[in-house]
Amino acid sequence: MEQTVNNPLEASSAYNFAYLDEQTKRMIRRALLKAVAIPGYQVPFAGREMPMPYGWGTGGVQVTAAVIGPDDTLKVIDQGADDTTNAVSIRQFFAKTANVATTEKTAEASIIQTRHRIPEKELREDQILVYQVPIPEPLRFLEPRETETRKMHALEEYGLMHVKLYEDISRHGHIATTYAYPVMVDDRYVMDPSPTPKFDNPKMDMMAALQLFGAGREKRIYALPPYTKVKSLDFEDHPFEVQSWKDECGMCGATDSYLDEVILDDKGNRMFVCSDTDYCSERQDAGHRGPQHHDQPLGTSHSNGKAAE
Amino acid sequence: MIPQPRAPELLRGFENAAFESNAVFRTILDAMAHPGRIYDLPLDVPAPTGLNKSATAFLLAMADMDTTIWLSPDCASNAANAHLKFHCGSPITGTSSAADFAVARLDGDLAFITDLALGNAEYPDQSATLILQVEDISDKADMILRGPGIKESQNLSVPGLPAAFHTWRAENHHLFPCGVDVIFAADRKIAALPRTTRIEVR
Numbered sequence: 001m002e003q004t005v006n007n008p009l010e011a012s013s014a015y016n017f018a019y020l021d022e023q024t025k026r027m028i029r030r031a032l033l034k035a036v037a038i039p040g041y042q043v044p045f046a047g048r049e050m051p052m053p054y055g056w057g058t059g060g061v062q063v064t065a066a067v068i069g070p071d072d073t074l075k076v077i078d079q080g081a082d083d084t085t086n087a088v089s090i091r092q093f094f095a096k097t098a099n100v101a102t103t104e105k106t107a108e109a110s111i112i113q114t115r116h117r118i119p120e121k122e123l124r125e126d127q128i129l130v131y132q133v134p135i136p137e138p139l140r141f142l143e144p145r146e147t148e149t150r151k152m153h154a155l156e157e158y159g160l161m162h163v164k165l166y167e168d169i170s171r172h173g174h175i176a177t178t179y180a181y182p183v184m185v186d187d188r189y190v191m192d193p194s195p196t197p198k199f200d201n202p203k204m205d206m207m208a209a210l211q212l213f214g215a216g217r218e219k220r221i222y223a224l225p226p227y228t229k230v231k232s233l234d235f236e237d238h239p240f241e242v243q244s245w246k247d248e249c250g251m252c253g254a255t256d257s258y259l260d261e262v263i264l265d266d267k268g269n270r271m272f273v274c275s276d277t278d279y280c281s282e283r284q285d286a287g288h289r290g291p292q293h294h295d296q297p298l299g300t301s302h303s304n305g306k307a308a309e
Numbered sequence: 310m311i312p313q314p315r316a317p318e319l320l321r322g323f324e325n326a327a328f329e330s331n332a333v334f335r336t337i338l339d340a341m342a343h344p345g346r347i348y349d350l351p352l353d354v355p356a357p358t359g360l361n362k363s364a365t366a367f368l369l370a371m372a373d374m375d376t377t378i379w380l381s382p383d384c385a386s387n388a389a390n391a392h393l394k395f396h397c398g399s400p401i402t403g404t405s406s407a408a409d410f411a412v413a414r415l416d417g418d419l420a421f422i423t424d425l426a427l428g429n430a431e432y433p434d435q436s437a438t439l440i441l442q443v444e445d446i447s448d449k450a451d452m453i454l455r456g457p458g459i460k461e462s463q464n465l466s467v468p469g470l471p472a473a474f475h476t477w478r479a480e481n482h483h484l485f486p487c488g489v490d491v492i493f494a495a496d497r498k499i500a501a502l503p504r505t506t507r508i509e510v511r
C-alpha cells in the first residue's frame with residue numbers, strides 16, 4: 001500500500017503551478033464561488049483543452065488545478081480504486097505540475113478527485129471532493145436543447161424527470177436507474193450527481209466536505225456546499241433505495257460497502273470485492289478477513305450470490 | 310529626457326501570484342462554503358487608500374480584465390484605481406449596475422446596493438458580488454444564519470449594519486436563485502454571506 005508521497009522536486013518549471021495559467025484559474029475560481037453560492041446550479045465556464053482526452057476527467061482536473069495549493073495532499077480514485085490508469089495518471093499529473101503530496105489514504109487527503117465513487121470513509125470539513133462529470137445536465141437525455149433545459153431549471157419544471165422515473169416503474173416494477181440517479185438540491189435544483197452509483201447518493205446529503213463538480217467537455221461547474229440537503233427523487237409508494245448485496249467482500253468481509261462483482265472462471269464462480277480499495281485494505285490491515293482472502297484456507301466457501309436491488 | 314514614472318507610489322501586489330492568489334482564494338472558498346464563519350486573511354498585502362487589506366487581497370485574487378469593478382465614492386481613491394488597474398487590469402466603472410465586483414464601505418452611502426446586478430432566472434450566476442469593507446466582524450449572536458453550508462446555525466455580528474441592509478438582503482434572498490453574494494471584509498478578517506443564507510436578526 002502506497003503511503004503519502006512527498007514528491008521530489010522534479011517538477012517541470014516550464015509549466016505554471018498546477019499547469020493552468022493564472023487567468024484561467026481565476027476564471028474557474030470565480031465560477032466555483034458562484035457554484036457554491038447557488039447549490040446545484042450549473043455555472044458555464046470557459047473550459048480549456050487539457051493534455052488528456054475528454055472523458056478522462058478534464059473537468060475535474062481543471063477544478064482541482066484551480067483549487068490545489070502547495071500544502072495540499074491529493075488522492076485520486078477511479079470507481080473507488082486508487083490504482084487504475086486514470087487515477088494514477090491524474091495523480092502523477094499533479095505530482096509533476098504542482099509538486100504536491102499524493103496519497104491513497106482517504107483520511108490523509110485534503111483534496112480527493114473522483115470518477116464516480118464517494119469514499120466509504122466519512123469525509124471531514126477540511127476535505128474537498130472533486131467529481132469528474134461527463135454530462136452535467138440531468139435533463140439532457142429528456143430534452144436535448146440547452147435553451148430549453150435552462151428554462152426548465154429556471155421555472156423548476158421537473159415533471160419530465162418524474163415521468164422518466166415513473167416509466168421505469170411501469171416497465172420494471174421499480175425505479176431501475178442505478179447510477180446518475182437525479183437528486184434535488186436544497187429543494188430547488190435537480191442535479192446530476194455524476195454517474196456515481198445511487199449507493200453513494202445518501203452520502204451527498206449533509207456531507208461535511210465541500211463537493212465540487214467539473215464537466216470539461218460540457219464546460220460546466222457546479223457544487224454542493226457542506227451540510228446541504230440532497231434528496232434523491234422518488235415517489236411515496238416507491239421510495240428511494242440503495243443497492244444491497246447478499247454477499248460480503250471476499251477480501252475484507254465488509255457488508256456495508258459498495259461491492260464490485262469479479263468473474264473468477266467460466267464455471268459461474270465469482271466473488272464480490274469492495275470498490276473502495278483504500279477502505280478494503282484498511283480493513284484487511286486491521287485483521288478483517290473475507291472468505292476469498294489469500295491467507296484464508298482454500299475451499300471454505302464459494303460466494304455465489306447475486307447483487308440484489 | 311528621462312521619463313518620469315507616472316505612479317511613483319504604486320504599491321506591490323502579490324509577491325508570488327500563483328501561491329498567494331491560491332491561498333486567498335481558498336480562504337474565500339472556505340468562507341463561501343461556510344457562511345458567516347470568520348476567516349483570517351492568510352497573508353499580508355499592502356492596501357491602497359480607500360481599500361483595506363482583505364478587500365485588496367480579494368480583488369487581487371479574483372479580479373482581472375474579464376471583470377468590471379465598481380468602487381463606491383469613498384473607496385475610489387486615485388491610489389485604489391491605479392492599484393487595481395495595474396495589478397488586476399480590470400475595467401473600473403462608474404455605474405454600480407455594471408459591476409461584477411462592487412466595493413463599498415459599510416459607513417458610507419449604501420443606496421447603490423439595490424442597483425447591483427442580480428443575474429436572471431436562467432443565468433443567476435451573472436450577478437454582482439459585493440465586497441463590503443467593515444470595521445469588525447465577530448461571532449456575537451446579532452445575526453443567526455441558517456442554510457446550505459451551515460450545520461445547524463451560525464452566529465455573526467457586523468457592527469453598524471443598518472436596517473436598510475437587512476431589508477435589501479431579505480428581498481435579495483427572496484429572489485433566489487438570483488441575488489447578490491456579500492463578502493464582509495474587515496481589515497484582516499473575512500466572512501461571506503452567499504445568497505442562500507437565511508438571516509434571523511436579533
